[in-house]
Amino acid sequence: MTDVGEWFRxxxxxxxYWFAGTIGMSLxxxxxxxxxxxxxxxxxxxxxxxxxxxxxxxxxxxxxxxxTGFHFMFNCYFLYNxxxxxxxxxxxxxxxxxxxxxxxxxxxCVLLGIVANFYxxxxxxxxxxxxxxxxxxxxxxxxxxxxxxxxxVYLPWVLLGFNFVLSSGSAFSxxxxxxxxxxxxxxxxxxxxxxxxxxxxxxLLLKRYFPDLRGGVQYxxxxxxxxxxxxxxxxxxxxxxxGGSNWGRGHVLGRN
Numbered sequence: 001m002t003d004v005g006e007w008f009r010x011x012x013x014x015x016x017y018w019f020a021g022t023i024g025m026s027l028x029x030x031x032x033x034x035x036x037x038x039x040x041x042x043x044x045x046x047x048x049x050x051x052x053x054x055x056x057x058x059x060x061x062x063x064x065x066x067x068t069g070f071h072f073m074f075n076c077y078f079l080y081n082x083x084x085x086x087x088x089x090x091x092x093x094x095x096x097x098x099x100x101x102x103x104x105x106x107x108x109c110v111l112l113g114i115v116a117n118f119y120x121x122x123x124x125x126x127x128x129x130x131x132x133x134x135x136x137x138x139x140x141x142x143x144x145x146x147x148x149x150x151x152x153v154y155l156p157w158v159l160l161g162f163n164f165v166l167s168s169g170s171a172f173s174x175x176x177x178x179x180x181x182x183x184x185x186x187x188x189x190x191x192x193x194x195x196x197x198x199x200x201x202x203x204l205l206l207k208r209y210f211p212d213l214r215g216g217v218q219y220x221x222x223x224x225x226x227x228x229x230x231x232x233x234x235x236x237x238x239x240x241x242x243g244g245s246n247w248g249r250g251h252v253l254g255r256n
Contacts, residue, residue, distance in 0.1 A: 008020070011080070011084060012084060012087040012088055012095075013087075013095070014083070014087055014095070014098060014099055014102060015079075015080065015083040015084045015087050018060075018079065018083065018102070019076070019079055019080050019083070021060040022059075022060050022061075022062065022076065022079065022122060023076065024060075025039070025057065025060040025061045026060070026061055026062045026063075026064050026072065027064070029061050029063070029064070030064040030065075034061075036061070036063060038051070038053075038054075038057070039054070039057040039058065039061040039120075040054065040057075040058060040061070040119040040120060041054050041055065041058035041110070041113045041114070041118060041119055041120065041121065042054060042119070043114045043117075055110045058110075058113065058118075058119065058120050058121045059106055059109070059120075059121045059122065059125060060122075061120055061122075062075070062120055062122045063120065072122075075122055075123060075126050078126050078127075078130055079122075079126045079129070082126075082129055082130045082133045083126075083129050085133060086098065086129060086132060086133050086136075090133075090136050092213070093212055093213045093214060094202075094212050094213075095210040095212075095213070096202050096206040096207045096209070096210040096211070096212070097202050099206055099210060100200070100202040100203070100206055101129075101132070101183060101187075102129075104183060104200065105125060105128045105129065105179050105180070105183060106121070106125060108128075108179040108182060108183075109121045109124045109125050109128065109175065109176075109179055112124065112175045112178070112179065113175075116171065116175065118171075118172065118175070123163075123172030123173065123175075123176060124172050124173075124175040124176035124179060125176065125179075126176065127156060127159065127172070127173055127175075127176025127177060127180065128176045128177075128179035128180035128183070129180070130155065130156060130159070130176075130180070131156045131176065131177055131179075131180025131181060131184070132180050132183060132184060133152070134152045134153055134155050134156055135153070135180075135184045135188070137152045138151060138152060138153040139151060139152070139153075140152040142155055144158060156173075156176075156177050156180070157177075159173060160173040160174065160177065183200070186199050186200050187200045
């Protein structure tokens, strides 16, 4: 249990709580501790009975059964792997930007879920994050089942075909790809490649609570600057006051 706790604490904060919330709420629903009928995304109950919590619980809850257990584990693997890599690599020094991306993708998934009558949002949300990672790592070679290898940019489409053949989740996959592509276009392609205005600037409120990190030193709300000049002479003791499968880790489903 100590090893599990240490491993859990190594997961970056937003991936950690998303991952733990998904597993925890799904298990609580599976064993009837939380009534599953109150966890689905049902638009009529949101508008007529003001059950607003459903837009949150639909993200974390997945209906577990012997038929859906493998699909749930599959999604948990992708959630842990790709969300963690995004948070640790591309958004390593800008945690507020990653949180803002998660909030935007979740809001888009909720809207698509209401329009397309999705009861739960785990699939599209996970695939939207995976799509962003694949865009930022287009040339990375990933491995899939039976030793197949291809560039990361094709992985979302491979998963779409996989879900189309083996499950009924292709509509969720399409929704996730659309959400991920919308974020990529507005955040990267439109302002950087087409010279357009950047519409996805992270709000200052998030920056204050989750300041940017530079060189391992945290800057932002409530954080004093660090004096980098060496102390020339130490104060006398009397003047001192008050005395910081093959899905191995190295592959991203097989990253080289």
